[in-house]
Amino acid sequence: MNDENVIFKAPPRLLLGAAFLFWGAMHENALAALAAALLVESRSWVKWRWEFGEKGFTRAWQLSALILIVLVARLFQSEDHVFSDYLHLFAWLPFMMLPLGLAQQFCSDEGTPVTTFSFIARRKMSADRKAGREVEMCYMQIGYPYFFLIMITAGMGVGVIVKIGANEIRYIVGVSILMAVVLLHLGGKRKRKGALGVAYLLALLMTAGMCWGGILGYQFFMTRYSGGGPNRNSSFESQTSIGQVRKLQLSPKVIWRYRHEKGKTPNLVRLSSYSWADGTSWRSRFRLGIHREKIAPGREVGGDFESLLEQEDGSYLFQQSDGNWSDFKSQGVIYGMTSDLALVPHLYGTKKLGGIQTEILTSNSMGAIQMVAPKQKAMEIELFADQELTPVEHDPSSRDLLVPSFEIEGVDKFLAEMGHVGTEYSNSAKPEDVSEHGFLEFREELRRRFYEDFEYTLFLTGANRLKPYSEFLNQKRKGHCEYFGGAATLLLRRMGIPSRYVVGFAVSEQSDSGEYLLRGQHAHAWSQAYVGGTWVNEGEDAEDPVWRCRGGRWMTVDLTPPDWLGQMEGQSWMQGFSDWWQKAKTNLTLWFAKTSVRGGFKIFFICIGSVIGLYFFYKLLGIRAGTKAGAVSPWEERVRGEGILRGFEKWLGRRAGPRPAGVPLASWLRQHFPDGELASRYEEMTFDPKKSQGAVSLEGLVKEAKVIWKSRNEK
């Protein structure tokens, strides 16, 4: 290989190792970084080199690419992957490319053939060779490209430019130093350090300016165009809108499985309730302003969510007082694949959750249970519920009586048709208490009316996004469960009954094994009303009262015609297989999530990896090409330094007199040991090392010669 054909020189010693350590510092993964750094830098400490050739480099590249493809495919195959997952995956690119990097480090050639990276170029080259055409090879020392890959990935998934902290400063300082070293060596032509320093200082100043401009631009963009800024919805703010449940209903896929273990089987399991109506959306905004209830110190997770209380047995409670409660009237187990920030379906009155290994559960005042950053892909959660205990969701406030101003007219019109008059809520006046009897009568009246005059359909019928429920109640009179649930909530509120919009699943389909399947088709929306309570003012200022209803209980109001489940399309034959596969996958993931199983697998893979690694090491030892051109092997070094029999020559010289000048060592040995093999073996090892049997054999002969000499002298 001609040096002129090699693009770039090898980076200076320790640079790649330093880059890996920098990567480790950024990603707080010192062990992996140290291992990689030692691997790549061991080139300087060992003299082993291999002639990988075009084929070897291609194999190394293919192995690197294969690792990348497998990992990307594995991530892509998971159902709940998000963009940041790819970010974290690609941050490990230097490790995926390690086979290629090590091939470059330990090859006896200067560079990697450029054709390594192109299948088409390799085919072309092969065809040219077959046809007898001259092929001009081009090589590239991939040390510097590899270095830059490490530098780029070191900053992936860590830090953010708009908020300079310790991590960000570490990255800026690190890249500045490493880049200075690279610019000093990259290129090969001699460089004047003074001019280089001035130019680099200018570049750093310019970078600082660009960062400042970039931050301003980024903030401007995020505030103006990206829906960010102070008004954006955080991931902790629960909300839903018409169409989301319907979207789920179009899928027959099993999302959760529920196994009921104790008490009456529920008809519905709830995901969350919502109190604030806003056009087609419903939001959870219970704790805004004066209605906000205090979250215990240390439990606030963000937004409206708070962490739960961890118990010694690994379960989680909503309230400390429930800790001694053991006789929960309803119990069940829900399991399925999960993802970050997913809501967990649960029973009414759920107060305790068990079977989860990590502290990942949070709840909000609307009774939603959410998983934050679960460490496993599948979850199996034990639910303990009792209606007699204080409910998870907080009692309603006067906000649960509010109807959007655009909808008041339409709702009142519908009520008037039924012979009722809507109640106008005023914050200053105490809301009127509604008896349980009155509520039940109204619910029944509503149910009759909805069943007789309204039609269930999965087709989206609404067109008015400002007044969807007025349109549903007075004009279309047909729709899916989200319309029924939302309209019922607004009607109840106008009748003075505090109520909320609820989203969850209908528990209706039971499998052969007795567990209930919660498919997308079973997603449902309904309403819940607070019944039997009394309004009390909990505000500190009498002129600005905070009305909250106390002493009642939440009751379900599901006015969707009961035949809605029957309208679902029948299951195809493929669905059976899909359900089986989904269950198998969930069970396998749950099984694999067990600590003991994971530990076993870890040991298994470490053993297999070690065996494969040792095998490759053994093979590489076998095909070792020897030392780099110009360098000498340790054996040669020793021979050059002191000679093979230097020690023995001294020993014999002391006894038989020094070797005369000009007499070769072999001849001298023959004079003293005419019958021994020592001289011949010495010549063989000196002039034909490959043929020789090794130094051990020679040492044996030396010992033998000493014995002969001693015995001869004794005689």
Add this chain to the structure above:
Amino acid sequence: MLSKIHDEKRFERWLYRNYRYATSVGTFITERINPPAWLLIGCTGGSLILGANWSRSIVVVLTFLFCSVLFVGLVWALFRKVEVVVVREVPRTGAVGEPLPYVAKVQNLKSSALRDLFLKEGGNDSRPSEWEFCYLEEPGEEDRNIFDRKLAFYRWKWLLQRGGQWRGGESLGVDLDPDESKEVSMTLFPLRRGLIRLNDMRAVLPDPFGLFQRRSAILNEESEVLIIPKRYRLPNVVLDGESELKTSGEAASTVRGEGDEFLGLREYRSGDSLRRIHWKAWARTGRPIVKQFEDNRFPRYGLVLDTSLKESGKDHLEEAISVAASFVSTLDQQDCLLDMMFVRGESQVFMSERGEAQTERLMEVLAEVQGSEEGGYESLEQLVLQHRGEMAACVVVLSGWNKEREVFLAKIRAAGVTMHVYVVGVGEQPDDDALAEAHWLRWDHVQEDLLT
């Protein structure tokens, strides 16, 4: 000829214009942007993609740093100025395939110091002519797929590779104080024989990072170098013949050897005897110098070169010239006289030279030999026969094999001239009785065939 191209090869001509233009642009860019800059540009793109999510990554800092370094490097290189004058000290001749070292004296004309100045010879255009692109075919082109054959990109690459007169011509970095003058060593690697005119010296001024470089034309005196043909190693040449020793000019002898008369000094050439080195002159000049003596006792041989392009090509002719040059060089060292005969244009040229002092002249003639479409074998035959009485033997180098050449050889052989025939051809030797005593040289394995 050109009108014929215009009519027949419209697509090729269109391709040629595009390739030519693209190569010019590519050369312009690659002469100014170094590989490290390309690496940084690529890394900038990579970091833009991998660090696109500003809310989760800090990679954008590195992107900005790449951009800043590139920008500073580019601006720095653009603002560099140079005002120097260069005078070359070039040897009169060089040889194909052998390094041609020379010295360039560079003087800074500015009142400020000049740092990191690199010199680079320009004017070596390796782009082929339109005719070459339209009518020459890359070896093995017929085996390429239809796409490659149609677009002829590989042909263009092949022509580019074989184009140009030389490679190299770059100096190491020089620092010059105001008005300071320095000698800079440079080396050319001639690729083909003929005259090289060096008149386009460029100053290369890189930025401190070594990413970009400005190339400025500088004042320089034109110099010329004659590049003699490539020479092969020949086996131990024993040219036997009926009249082994002939009188040549004023010096005739039956003994091979060197005369005693000192003629002068000249630069050392590969193959010169070490005994002839003039050590004092070497110490004085810093270059190896050898003594020249008058040659006075020499046998005389003929060297017949076939310059016809019939049934052969330029490559074959070049090889034939190289073989002839090898004999000129080798026979000179064996102390004999050499008469070279070939046809140039319409007139016949007969070179009768002797002695080492004249070998360079023979080489110069060979450096400028051009092929001819006409054979001219009759003229050549007359020339050989005319001088047969003076020659001990005759070396005939043919650039191809056809009927005309066969007849030519037969006539000379019939005249009783002792011949050593070398034929440059394609592939293995044809089954032809006329070639029974000839050395067949495969044009792409000449050295190997000469030694076997």
